[in-house]
């Protein structure tokens with residue numbers, strides 16, 4: 001029986017805006033997520049008093065976290081990835097003092113995890129920022145946002161220094177290219193130069209958070225978080241192979257800056273070729289030298305590129321708009337399922353950076369059917385996760401250092417891309433539906449028992 005290394009962290013990953021609800025409770029301010037009711041690619045809709053959206057309640061984790069954490073503990077989780085909602089701590093983003101009620105909430109959450117021996121892995125900003133910073137300052141387009149973020153980061157590091165030793169800066173930081181409002185608080189129609197300037201500010205802020213974390217919590221480790229968007233050449237034509245290399249650079253750029261502390265040459269050339277000129281100060285260059293301790297990433301799918309325009313049609317629902325791979329099946333949402341790609345990606349990242357890796361999201365979004373007796377037989381989810389975890393084990397045998405695996409959405413939650421509840425990832429079912437109906441009751445799916453066995457056997461049951 002092949003098992004995973006001792007101390008491998010097993011668990012799940014959730015994000016504040018997709019589970020908590022309570023969107024104005026205890027002094028919380030509006031976030032970009034609150035004004036994007038249709039999800040990360042959706043338009044901004046200004047809130048009016050009395051309106052409501054699916055995320056306002058989400059799955060009510062804000063109030064039900066003790067019960068949910070007990071269920072995670074029952075599965076044997078040793079780790080839970082959560083995010084802090086920046087707007088619970090600094091409701092508008094620019095206050096001089098933090099909101100005590102928001103800080104107290106996460107104290108209780110971390111205490112509950114500790115009571116179950118579950119290690120928290122905490123993302124500072126998961127697809128949200130204070131809406132106030134967008135409206136009043138222009139989001140990450142404004143250099144001042146770096147300072148606001150640094151203050152927020154220092155506040156939470158100081159407050160939770162004895163409770164949280166694993167941190168991540170920005171969720172899927174490379175998604176800023178595809179969803180500028182969600183990533184950097186810029187309108188969709190922003191120019192590439194504006195988006196890259198905002199990304200530069202965010203990369204500096206990420207590095208300053210790394211520095212602050214090392215200063216305030218010397219025994220903590222802090223990582224980045226990339227959308228692991230591995231791209232294949234559609235054919236072995238050399239032009240396609242090079243196109244794939246360049247497409248991979250679009251996400252590797254973020255990892256390169258965060259791991260190496262300098263802008264890579266290929267990016268400087270791309271900026272030159274595209275007449276993009278960024279303002280990068282000596283102070284910024286100095287800040288970027290604070291590099292991350294480990295790399296975390298999400299993995300859902302792969303895609304292909306080709307220089308052949310006739311083949312360059314877009315994949316249905318594929319968030320990266322890549323050419324479909326004829327050798328792969330797709331999920332109901334058009335995401336192409338590729339377990340071997342996860343082994344490849346782990347090897348690519350390890351070869352490139354030689355830093356420990358953490359798979360902090362992976363999972364299958366699917367519609368679940370509740371049987372008359374209340375059972376949910378989600379064998380499709382079990383198969384998906386089993387196939388991926390087998391490849392993780394292979395990568396570990398290849399010599400890749402993997403710290404842990406937190407599957408996405410261990411409990412059903414609101415999807416990020418479309419703000420749906422019918423796209424479910426959980427081992428735990430939540431009785432809530434796209435129209436807002438449902439009791440919010442929790443129940444165990446078949447995959448709950450499967451994951452429990454995987455963890456109990458440290459991967460031996462795969």
Ligand code: BGP
Pocket residue numbers: 015018127171172227298361365408414415416417418423
């Ligand atoms: C990642 C996000 C998550 C999560 C996941 C699944 O990109 O970091 O927040 O939601 O994708 O995507 P979706 O919810 O759109 O199915």
